[in-house]
Amino acid sequence: MYSLxxxxxxxxxxxxxxxxxxFSAVIIIxxxxxxxxxxxxxxxxxxxVLKDIENNxxxxxxxxxxxxERTLKEVIIPSVKEYxxxxxxxxxxxxxxxxxxxxxxxxxxxxxxxxxxxxxxxxLRVSVSAPxxxxxxxxxxxxxxxxxxxxxxxxxxxxxxxxxxxxKFKQFSVIFLTLFIITSVIVxxxxxxxxxxxxxxxxxxxKLVGATDWYVKWPYIIEGVxxxxxxxxxxxxxxxxxxxxxxxxVAKSIQxxxxxxxxISMLEIAWKLLVVGILQGIIGAxxxxxxxxxxxx
Amino acid sequence: MIEFxxxxxxxxxxxxALNNISLxxxxxxFVFLIGPSGAGKSTFLKMIFREEKPxxxxxxxxxxxxxxxxxxxxxxxxRNIGVVFQDFKLLxxxxxxxxxxxxxxxxxxxxxxxxxxxxxxxxxLGLSTKKRMYPTQLSGGEKQRVCIARAxxxxxxxxxxxxxxxxxxxxxxxxxxxxxxxxxxxxxxxVFATHNKELVDRMRxxxxxxxxxxxxxxxxxxxxxxxxx
Numbered sequence: 001m002y003s004l005x006x007x008x009x010x011x012x013x014x015x016x017x018x019x020x021x022x023f024s025a026v027i028i029i030x031x032x033x034x035x036x037x038x039x040x041x042x043x044x045x046x047x048x049v050l051k052d053i054e055n056n057x058x059x060x061x062x063x064x065x066x067x068x069e070r071t072l073k074e075v076i077i078p079s080v081k082e083y084x085x086x087x088x089x090x091x092x093x094x095x096x097x098x099x100x101x102x103x104x105x106x107x108x109x110x111x112x113x114x115x116x117x118x119x120x121x122x123x124l125r126v127s128v129s130a131p132x133x134x135x136x137x138x139x140x141x142x143x144x145x146x147x148x149x150x151x152x153x154x155x156x157x158x159x160x161x162x163x164x165x166x167x168k169f170k171q172f173s174v175i176f177l178t179l180f181i182i183t184s185v186i187v188x189x190x191x192x193x194x195x196x197x198x199x200x201x202x203x204x205x206x207k208l209v210g211a212t213d214w215y216v217k218w219p220y221i222i223e224g225v226x227x228x229x230x231x232x233x234x235x236x237x238x239x240x241x242x243x244x245x246x247x248x249x250v251a252k253s254i255q256x257x258x259x260x261x262x263x264i265s266m267l268e269i270a271w272k273l274l275v276v277g278i279l280q281g282i283i284g285a286x287x288x289x290x291x292x293x294x295x296x297x
Numbered sequence: 298m299i300e301f302x303x304x305x306x307x308x309x310x311x312x313x314a315l316n317n318i319s320l321x322x323x324x325x326x327f328v329f330l331i332g333p334s335g336a337g338k339s340t341f342l343k344m345i346f347r348e349e350k351p352x353x354x355x356x357x358x359x360x361x362x363x364x365x366x367x368x369x370x371x372x373x374x375x376r377n378i379g380v381v382f383q384d385f386k387l388l389x390x391x392x393x394x395x396x397x398x399x400x401x402x403x404x405x406x407x408x409x410x411x412x413x414x415x416x417x418x419x420x421x422l423g424l425s426t427k428k429r430m431y432p433t434q435l436s437g438g439e440k441q442r443v444c445i446a447r448a449x450x451x452x453x454x455x456x457x458x459x460x461x462x463x464x465x466x467x468x469x470x471x472x473x474x475x476x477x478x479x480x481x482x483x484x485x486x487x488v489f490a491t492h493n494k495e496l497v498d499r500m501r502x503x504x505x506x507x508x509x510x511x512x513x514x515x516x517x518x519x520x521x522x523x524x525x526x
Binding site for chain 2: 215
């Protein structure tokens, strides 16, 4: 009980004594944690993009005018729906196509009002479940259906490349994150080590009068926790500020990214940074204090 | 009681600091440790509070072999041994009172008890008025008395002093000596390493002479003489 009181007092004295060094430590740890924060944000960003792409894996089949609409609706669409990789088939007739275009590009309203004929083709929007299925389904659509297809479009190659790249990014992320955390612990440990070295003679005196290793270590561990807490707090503020800053406002203006800002939970980032920050502080302090205490042995 | 049984210490660089030392210091005894620089006096003292371990042989404190003590057991040994250094080793960011009470603080003693004990010891050493001062505001003699106060505040069975008068003038040195005698008279064993001829010759206590790591003389009521051996 009294020991706790003394240890807190020792922590206070020790922090007061190395205030400048602690300030540098806060800057270093805050920078490291902020990078981690941005990394989490960018991962979430990628998740949103991937989700959007996966939800919109679609083949558009433009139909040549003059097809039999009844055959299309009663035979072809149900048969396409039976394809194992197809999740949905929507028929967009010429009129719907025009309305959608007018909605997307309002400037066209005037043009459409003077053109009597609708130049837009009818189409089928075939949604598939996986990017690998795009090409197979497109080929099958071309071969198997008795409809006159004008053109088939899908971002097959690009989508596949993007998904491949993002898969690689995910794998590298894990390696990067592990290396990053190890590096941060080493940086924290070295910084705390410097503060301990500056009080080496104090530690020597403590040991001479009979202080146990833990009595010596505790103030540094508490110091590590305080460092971690304070640095995490600063990093959270920085990430929050930048997340809401102009750069992401631009991202917001891109339609499919509109939900991005609200989809990233700041609470999730905050607790992750707090846990990493505090753990970094504790591990760093324990590591450096133990290595200094064992030097004599 | 302190006992050395065929203790030798060879440092990593090959220097032989102690060479086959065997001796016994009884409880409540006062012993001077003398010898030229590099004779092994500091290593001898460090063996007692387990700052160094023997390369061979054993060191006993109160009949307990401290050689195989594990790291976490050492602090408890040290709580029963007071140590005074020539360079004081005081914490400059703490007051005299805090420095003296520090020994009790690391033992987790109640603050009220620490305060009582510190006041008592400072009074005994004539430092009552300095309690709230910092070491940097004190003279050399006062610093050494603070160091002694810290070493005896928990009534240790053994007091080790490594040239405590080395930096002090003759008058202050004699004052420190009188304090040591006073502490010894209350039952604490004192091992006093020194280069001060006058103190040793005047006190006529047991004198251990170390030379090149060997115990070359062990004399009751001895004097300061290591040139003849």
